[in-house]
Each structure stands twice: as structure tokens, then as C-alpha cells.
Amino acid sequence: MKLFKFPAAALEKAIHKRLLTLASPHREWFAERWQQKPYRKAFVERKAMPLVTLVSKGKTWDDATFNEVLAEWDVTFHEAETEVLSPLVQGDGLLQLMQKNLPAERAAVLLERLRRRPGDVAPAAPTAAPADPND
Template identity: 80%
Template sequence: MKLFSFPAAALEKAIHKRILTLPSPHREWFAERWQQKPYKKSFVQNKAMPLVTLVAKGKTWDDETFAQGLAEWDVSFHEAEAEVLRPLIKGDGLIQLMQKNLPAERAQALLERLATRRPGSAPAAAAD
């Protein structure tokens, strides 16, 4: 899904900043992988950038287009990855202005999407 061009360097900087505030053991798990260039590139391209696109475009897309974009984003998340990305939806940091008018139900749909786990990973926490 390449519908929005957001500077990858700014996104990487925001992710790195978020790593510093992650609780243990998420910080260790994510930081170890973040140091690996293939993982970092894949995470930004396949998980973080599509999320930013859905947040940015989710304000103006009709329901059908948003649902289609969400369905096309076919990835699963480790709990630590969800912890890194959750603030991008909730209005924290880097893309605060983009989140400003995001309808609550679409933000909730994105948060629920982050709950999609890889097979064999720990179950998501029941409450946020």
C-alpha cells in the first residue's frame, strides 16, 4: 500500500524514541531486532508506513475505502511491535496533527488490527 509518502527517516526517529520508553521485556525484544537492517527496513515498509498511511488517509476516505485499505494491510504483530506502533494511532508524538481528526471508530479499528498476533506469540493484553 503506497498511497502516502511520509519521510521514512522521521518515522524511524520516532520509532527509535519510542524504543527508549518501552517497558521490559518489549524493549529488549524490539531493540535487538531493530539493530538488524533487514528487520528495520521490513518493519518500516510493511508495518509502520502502512499504519501512518491509514491514519493520514483514514480521516478523508469513505468507509469502504478505509475497510479495503485495512484489509490489504495483511500483517501480524508481535506484542512489542504493537507497543511501538500504538502511540502513532493514539495521538502521541510524530504524527499528532494527522491523528487530530481521525474518527474514533477508525482509530479503534487500527488498534484492534495491532492486536493481530503472530502464531505462537504471547496473547494480547485484555485491556489497554
């Protein structure tokens, strides 16, 4: 999903700032991993940057495009990662101007995606109306 290139350094700074305000069990879990360069790079590239893209572009995309890009973003989140990323959707800090016109239903979909845990079944993509059994 290389549709939008937000400055990674600014995103890392926002994540680090959020790390300082996390509650205790989440702070320790995330801080330990955030110090590891491979985790940090993967987290920014696979989780945070696509989220920023969905927030910034999600307000102007049609439903089909938004749903398609959301379906392509196949990741799961640890609870601490959700705590770090949720403010990016909810209007805190770095992305306030981007979030300004994001439809509430799309923000809710993004927050629900952040709550998806390993082992959760991904919701089925919307399909055509079911066939009439009387046919």
C-alpha cells in the same frame, strides 16, 4: 499501499524514540531486532508506513476505501511491535496533526489490528445481509 509517502527517516526516529520508553521485556525484544537492518527496513515498509497511511488518509476516506486498504494490509504484530506503534494511532508525538481528525471508531479498528497476533483468524469482511431461510 503506496498512496502516501511519509518520510521514512522521521518515522524511524519516532520509532527509536518510542523504543527508549518501552517496558523491559518489550524493549529488549524490539531493540535486538531493530538493530538488524533487514528487520528495520521490513518493519518500516510493511508495518509502520502503512499504519501512518491509514492514520493520515483514514480521516478523509469513505468507509469502503478505508476497509479495502485495511484488508489489503495483511500483517501480524508481535506484542512489542504493538507497543511501539500504538502511540502513532493514539495521538502521541510525530503524528499528532495527522491524528487530529481521525474518527474514534477508525482509531479503534487500527488499534485492534495492531493487537492481531500470528495464528489469530482475521475477522471476516462485512458481507451482504444473510439470505432469508424462509425463501
